[in-house]
Amino acid sequence: MPATSLCQDEACPPYSLMDDYSEGAHPQILEALLRTNSTQQVSYGNDEYSNEARHLIREKIDCADDEAEIFFVPSGTSANLISIASCLRPYEAVITLDSGHIACKEAGAIEATGHKLILVPPVDGKMTPANLQKAFQQNQFYPHMAKPRLLYISNASETGTVYTKRELSNLSAMCKQLKLLLLMDGARIGTALCSKKNDMTLRDIFDLTDIFWIGGTKAGALLGEAIVVKKELAEGFVFHLKQHGALLAKGRIIGVQFMELFRNDLFFTLATHANSMAEKISANFECLGYSLVADTATNQVFVTLPSTLVRRLEDRFRFYTWEHLDDGRMVIRIVTSWATDELQVDKFNAWVEQWTVVGK
Structure with a gap:
């Protein structure tokens, strides 16, 4: 997969996990x-x-x-x-x-x-x-x-x-x-x-x-x-x-x-990468005890999170807020793509884990 820009600066624009068409083309x-x-x-x-x-x-x-x-x-x-x-x-x-x-x-x-x-x-x-x-x-x-x-x-x-x-x-x-x-x-x-x-x-x-x-x-x-x-x-x-x-x-x-x-099966290679990145994010959520709204079978992850965690993640990552629940929690949708950088996925998972520990 082509590497994306890995900005370490706090002023770096949030990394997008919003959809599977934020990048141009392979x-x-x-x-x-x-x-x-x-x-x-x-x-x-x-x-x-x-x-x-x-x-x-x-x-x-x-x-x-x-x-x-x-x-x-x-x-x-x-x-x-x-x-x-x-x-x-x-x-x-x-x-x-x-x-x-x-x-x-x-x-x-x-x-x-x-x-x-x-x-x-x-x-x-x-x-x-x-x-x-x-x-x-x-x-x-x-x-x-x-x-x-x-x-x-x-x-x-x-x-x-x-x-x-x-x-x-x-x-x-x-x-x-x-x-x-x-x-x-x-x-x-x-x-x-x-x-x-x-x-x-x-x-x-x-x-x-x-x-x-x-x-x-x-x-x-x-x-x-x-x-x-x-x-x-x-x-x-x-x-x-x-x-x-x-x-x-x-x-x-x-x-x-x-x-x-x-x-040469590029279509299937890119789809497999997108799925594996979503699976990695989904597994981390489950390991930390968060509830998945839907089974993660492809490149979309639907998870219920505390609003405080969502707000913190929004400072560094872009994703879609799917639903606001009556108890104040939120359902978010994360979408990985053919170009999703695994290092960014690791960073996302690390932030989720860190803020989960802080919030307990």
Whole structure:
């Protein structure tokens, strides 16, 4: 991992554990962009680098060219919006967890396309077949209610948990029974696949979903996501890209990055590093007796801390305050990344330990 600046001065800006996109891009990706910069290429994602990236991704999925189409878009919101808009009629609705990214982190982007969101409470951050079936049955008063047509999930979940193959298989079977499409948001699919709790391959995910996408923005790329669409749903998809402003003239910029991420498994190496840094932070919290709000399966740590400890940590580190509890304690979210410096993690853990001892 590239070393970050290790400022020992008290005036040094706090080190960020806020998200997994505070840094720019992995040096290999920047080198690839520079190396290919002067070549002339066909525009709008039809360049040789984008095509090579598609080939490499299909190899990792273990699928043939005629099984899936792959489209590159600049952001996660555009990936979700376009995937949903491409396969729903105006009166059709999306079933999603109330913590889902499309429900609370995308400024109503899906609703802006005219599609209702049917909200469901999560169980360990995930959708269950029972909750899915209940939501479906509660929205059957046609034509007075929007018709459920698609289930949206994310892996890893919004609290960093991961779906097992059995869990996804059960959801997939339920979707088929209810005639629902299944979309998986893969903003952090790399950390999900590299989790010690994961038992799925990309091929499993391809077989059990209708559309899923592979996040590059949170995996060491400058920007970009790769949407994998089953062939039967791919017709006309490119028109949705164009209408939503996601068909980039210089599509090569995303293609080069995914080519580099999947050429020699850099994508998985970086995700494994992010997970290991989170595991190190999580283990320290547990050792000191703090309660984790969610199991640390990927690169997100959710922990309940005294507000005094949170305030002290904020002087030296940046992280997200997830919730203020009635008893004065706080739930914080810590996110590690492909570039998280292990020395900074050690410093964070040392400060937590020191102030825990002082506070007792």
